[in-house]
Every structure is written in structure tokens, then in C-alpha cells.
Amino acid sequence: xxxxxRLLTVAIVVLLTFTACPAAWAAGAPRLLLGQDFPDPDxxxxxxxxxxxxxxxxxxxxxxxxxxxxxxxxxxxxDALAAVPKWxxxxxxxxxxxxxxxxxxxxxxxxxAAVAPGAEMCIGTAxxxxxxxxxTPVGETPLVxxxxxGGDIDPQxxxxxxxxxxxxxKADGGTVGPPAAIWxxxxxxxxxxxxxxxxxxxxxxLTSEKAVVxxxxxxxxxxxxxxxxxxxxxxxxGYHTGYATAPTLSGPFVKADAQFLSTDLLGGKVDAPGGADxxxxxxxxxxxxxxGRTARGLYELxxxxxxxxxxxx
Numbered sequence: 001x002x003x004x005x006r007l008l009t010v011a012i013v014v015l016l017t018f019t020a021c022p023a024a025w026a027a028g029a030p031r032l033l034l035g036q037d038f039p040d041p042d043x044x045x046x047x048x049x050x051x052x053x054x055x056x057x058x059x060x061x062x063x064x065x066x067x068x069x070x071x072x073x074x075x076x077x078x079d080a081l082a083a084v085p086k087w088x089x090x091x092x093x094x095x096x097x098x099x100x101x102x103x104x105x106x107x108x109x110x111x112x113a114a115v116a117p118g119a120e121m122c123i124g125t126a127x128x129x130x131x132x133x134x135x136t137p138v139g140e141t142p143l144v145x146x147x148x149x150g151g152d153i154d155p156q157x158x159x160x161x162x163x164x165x166x167x168x169x170k171a172d173g174g175t176v177g178p179p180a181a182i183w184x185x186x187x188x189x190x191x192x193x194x195x196x197x198x199x200x201x202x203x204x205x206l207t208s209e210k211a212v213v214x215x216x217x218x219x220x221x222x223x224x225x226x227x228x229x230x231x232x233x234x235x236x237x238g239y240h241t242g243y244a245t246a247p248t249l250s251g252p253f254v255k256a257d258a259q260f261l262s263t264d265l266l267g268g269k270v271d272a273p274g275g276a277d278x279x280x281x282x283x284x285x286x287x288x289x290x291x292g293r294t295a296r297g298l299y300e301l302x303x304x305x306x307x308x309x310x311x312x313x
Contacts, residue, residue, distance in 0.1 A: 037295035082134035088113035110155035179204035179211035230274035239272035
């Protein structure tokens with residue numbers, strides 16, 4: 001009888017753990033794709049394979065990597081950005097790039113950079129005829145640089161099923177200061193011309209988010225819009241990926257009850273998983289390497305959406 005009680009207790013604990021943390025059970029081991037610094041990854045699938053872009057590392061403005069398949073093998077192959085924009089601080093770095101293909105076949109690279117006279121971050125663009133570049137800066141001024149935002153970073157393109165193009169990004173703080181917020185701006189097909197006012201999608205209003213939400217990525221399922229985002233400070237092991245859902249891209253977005261990717265949910269296999277991008281049945285994200293805070297590697301996990309709910313594995 002005692003053994004039966006013990007087995008029943010174990011079964012109940014297992015069931016409760018699975019119910020509370022379904023992502024951790026479905027995930028398995030995250031696949032390390034690049035064991036070197038490659039933070040804030042953006043992934044693009046093409047007929048020629050997969051390409052990835054990251055925040056600046058060392059002297060490389062926008063690191064570029066390529067692979068024949070999502071699972072790899074991946075290798076860093078160069079610098080995607082041909083030159084520093086005139087408006088940007090030369091040594092300020094380029095953060096969280098995003099690459100999208102326009103209807104005319106050209107490619108547009110979004111990036112964040114510090115404005116030359118000061119340290120405020122703004123969003124700019126560069127264009128290329130090929131996905132791997134080189135990308136040439138476009139325009140004499142930034143595309144997004146909203147007064148009172150405290151900096152605009154983490155651009156991410158979303159093209160809806162009707163072909164309407166949107167640019168999502170993070171404002172470090174609203175006009176009244178922190179916490180951070182994620183905004184959506186409708187764009188013309190050229191990817192550089194805003195239409196109408198921007199719409200706030202999400203604000204850092206949870207204690208666990210530490211006044212930070214960033215790195216937006218939208219997925220459209222048959223019944224919902226899912227907005228993945230990172231929260232907490234990126235240097236912390238509490239940095240994690242969450243998601244929110246809405247019936248339309250303009251919201252209202254409701255945050256999920258539990259985090260989706262975190263150090264604990266992944267059993268410590270990845271430290272501070274964030275900066276996620278979702279492409280073709282995979283979620284790509286970065287995490288600190290080697291137990292330190294000097295380099296963030298590129299990781300991947302399979303991702304599906306049964307009943308409009310994201311599920312790893």
C-alpha cells in the first residue's frame with residue numbers, strides 16, 4: 001500500500017508539473033546552432049537556404065550567417081551592412097536587425113543605431129538586391145525616431161495575409177517614461193513610408209518583466225495573432241520569452257498566464273533565452289554561453305501551433 005501511495009504521489013507531481021510548464025516538457029534539448037556571439041537573431045528563409053542576421057559583434061556591423069537548413073550546419077559568412085548611415089554614430093553598434101523581402105524582389109534591412117550627436121537609439125533602413133547583401137543605407141535621417149520614446153529599437157516586420165505590411169518595434173519608455181512598450185506601425189509596400197498613427201500593442205506591466213518588453217515577433221495562426229516578446233533585462237538569467245494573443249493585429253493583446261521560454265523552463269540548458277524569431281516551424285533565440293555574460297549563442301527548437309497555442313517540440 002505504501003508503494004502505491006508513493007507512486008500515486010509521484011504521478012500527481014508529474015501531472016502538475018506538466019500542466020504548469022508544458023513548454024519545458026515538450027521542448028527537449030534546444031539545438032545550439034552557433035556557439036559564438038550572435039545576439040538578437042533574425043532568420044530569413046529563401047530558396048537558397050536560411051540566412052541569419054544579428055546585433056553587432058566586435059568590428060562587424062551586422063553579422064551574417066547562412067545554412068542549408070534550419071537545423072544547420074550554420075556558419076558566419078560576413079558583414080551584411082556595407083556602410084554606416086550618415087545619421088548614425090560610427091562606433092555605436094547596430095542592434096537587432098530585421099530583413100524583409102519587398103514586392104519588387106529587393107530586400108530591406110531594418111536596424112537600430114545611435115544618432116550621431118548623442119546616444120539615443122533610432123531605427124534606420126538599408127537595401128540590397130540579394131538577401132545576403134551588401135545592404136546600402138537608405139535616407140539621410142532615421143525612419144523611426146520618436147521624441148519622448150527614450151529610444152526606438154528592435155524593429156520587426158510583419159506582413160499580414162492580405163499583404164498589408166507593418167513594422168513593430170520597442171520604445172524604451174513612453175512619453176511619461178518607463179516601462180517599455182511595443183508598437184505597431186502600418187507601412188506602405190515600400191517598407192519605408194508610415195501610414196496613419198502607430199498603435200501600442202503591449203506594455204511592460206508585470207513584475208517579472210522588470211519594466212522591459214522588447215524583441216517583438218508576430219505569428220498569424222488560423223484563429224489568432226500571437227505576439228512573442230522578451231522581458232526582463234537581457235543581462236539577467238530572468239530574461240525570458242513570453243507571448244500574448246489577440247483577435248486582430250491592433251489588439252487587444254492578452255498575455256499568456258505563463259512564460260514560454262526561460263532558463264528554468266528549459267532546465268538550465270539555455271541561460272536567458274530571448275530575442276526570439278519564429279520562422280517556418282522553428283523558434284530561434286539567443287542565450288548566454290559558458291555561464292558568463294560575454295557572448296550569446298544562437299539556439300533553435302521546433303515550434304507548432306495546435307489550436308492556436310504555441311507548443312515546442
